[in-house]
Amino acid sequence: MVTRAASRPAELRRHNLSLLLTQIHTHGVLSRVELGQMSGLNRSTVGGLVSELCLLGLVSENVPMGSERVGRPSHLVGPRPDGPYAVAVEVDADHVISAAVRLGGEVAARIDHNLAASAIDPDTVADLIARDLAPLAAAMPPGAWPIGVGVSIPGTVRRTDGTIDQAPNLNWRDEPFASRLAVRLEDQLPVHLGNDADLGALAEQLRGAARSSGNLLYLSGKIGVGGGLVVDGRQLAGSGGFAGEIGHMVLDPAGPPCHCGSAGCLESFVGDAALLRFAGRTGTPGRASLATLMADARDGDQPALDGIRTAARWLGLGIANVVNLLNPEIVIAGGSFADILELARPEIEQELDRHAMTAARSMVELRVPDLGSDSSLLGAAELSFQALLQDPVAASSARQVAG
Ligand SMILES: [Zn+2]
The missing domain is CATH 3.30.420.40 (ATPase, nucleotide binding domain)
Structure with missing residues (x-):
């Protein structure tokens, strides 16, 4: 009974942290009042949860300057520029793009490689992605931290293990690319793969034309x-x-x-x-x-x-x-x-x-x-954000262990 009573408020708190962080990720900077309206949580609960998200290094808040209105201005809460970022990758038949994407879906840095079709083999592409991590990190503010690598693939990706069944225009078949890339990254970051059009649909539905x-x-x-x-x-x-x-x-x-x-x-x-x-x-x-x-x-x-x-x-x-x-x-x-x-x-x-x-x-x-040519790239970033959005505490703790 004691364990149950202790765990329930903790579970509820994690659920509510996830709820607020997801709203900020989807809509960008929001006032505490808006967060309350969207979540149905009261003012003091929202205040406590925002403080915890700040302590976890995920969001920052500020009071807008120059407000002449009567009454207390509502604090604005948004993703921290030096907070977590997803490494998003788009692999295609003639190019590879690697990018650092912040919470909120902003592309903060990108590296674009044009490749000859003959150079698109799994080892070369995995090496390229692994090499891009350091320059992407260098382009981010000090303290920003990667949470995972999401890769958009122009082919069919097996749900169970991230194996590429067939990517006709890359000439890849039965390619265990997720594990190949994870080995290159020495298992330091989780790797997720998705089909390029599925990821385009995901991103456009989240914050684009649909x-x-x-x-x-x-x-x-x-x-x-x-x-x-x-x-x-x-x-x-x-x-x-x-x-x-x-x-x-x-x-x-x-x-x-x-x-x-x-x-x-x-x-x-x-x-x-x-x-x-x-x-x-x-x-x-x-x-x-x-x-x-x-x-x-x-x-x-x-x-x-x-x-x-x-x-x-x-x-x-x-x-x-x-x-x-x-x-x-x-x-x-x-x-x-x-x-x-x-x-x-x-x-x-x-x-x-x-x-x-x-x-x-x-x-x-x-x-x-609405997202121009970045739909699939931003969808790939979403694959990496999922774990953080579902449980902000666990994902941030994992970072402290890794660091
Ligand atoms: Zn065909």
């Missing part, structure tokens, strides 16, 4: 094409974590061969290589060639525009299939699809009108990401 939506599709258009789905408020994972591979939805079995081994997949009509092909270009698919293509289209280059419009019609057809299947409220066009949506929205909408069922079609809205 806030408060429980039914969304995030589309990632790059060399490979991915889909992240939230259905009825839950991320759709499937029995092994492999759901959402919209890029490999077959639109024409007689179509071009796809990296996945099939043919005529959506990716073979709307991926970077297809965009260049439709525009009559021969360059290497990737960030640089796509940026040039989009810039030329904006300048009125007709073959570039025609190519983008052709891809837009295929994209609309692919989205129509998902609209019929899952009735999403918001479809976010990420990566090169944001440019396609801007330059050829009518072509996409027309295919939706033609192929999606009327009721579901009327409910869906196409949007560009």
Whole structure:
């Protein structure tokens, strides 16, 4: 009985610390009054919990200066600049980005590596990420501390052990990348992997273009094409974590061969290589060639525009299939699809009108990401923040032990 009585207030306190820290992480700087309104906790409880979060080194608070209003101004509480940060990594077929992301989702430092496709092997990428930790730490204020490494992968990630089942455009199969990277980091930091489009959906739902939506599709258009789905408020994972591979939805079995081994997949009509092909270009698919293509289209280059419009019609057809299947409220066009949506929205909408069922079609809205090209990177950071947000005390104590 004694243990039970002692533990219950402690459990409640941990729950409430988690609640407040999650609100600050999601919304940024908040006043104590706002924290009280959002959490339903009274003024003195909020004050005590904020003090504890300050002592843990997670948040700081200040009283706004220059307030002429009558009465006591409410203290403002926000993430500490020298507090915890997540190391977020985006791995793709032609680049690796490492970043330090603060509580609140601010990218505080980043390192961007352009890589030749031949250099994207698991050992090289793991070494690169391990080497980036020191310069990222050096770019942060003294005292800031990393809480984990989250990695966005353009492929299917096995939920049980973080093994990459298949990343067609990296040529990785059955790759135990989470453990490979953990060895490089000498197990000093927890490592989490996620599918790039799933992470894009996560970040855009948390603080981007799909806030408060429980039914969304995030589309990632790059060399490979991915889909992240939230259905009825839950991320759709499937029995092994492999759901959402919209890029490999077959639109024409007689179509071009796809990296996945099939043919005529959506990716073979709307991926970077297809965009260049439709525009009559021969360059290497990737960030640089796509940026040039989009810039030329904006300048009125007709073959570039025609190519983008052709891809837009295929994209609309692919989205129509998902609209019929899952009735999403918001479809976010990420990566090169944001440019396609801007330059050829009518072509996409027309295919939706033609192929999606009327009721579901009327409910869906196409949007560009609020987080620009950082959706997947910020989603990767969320993988690392989860443990800290769930139990701020335990995660901060772990840091003291490690330090
Ligand atoms: Zn495919």
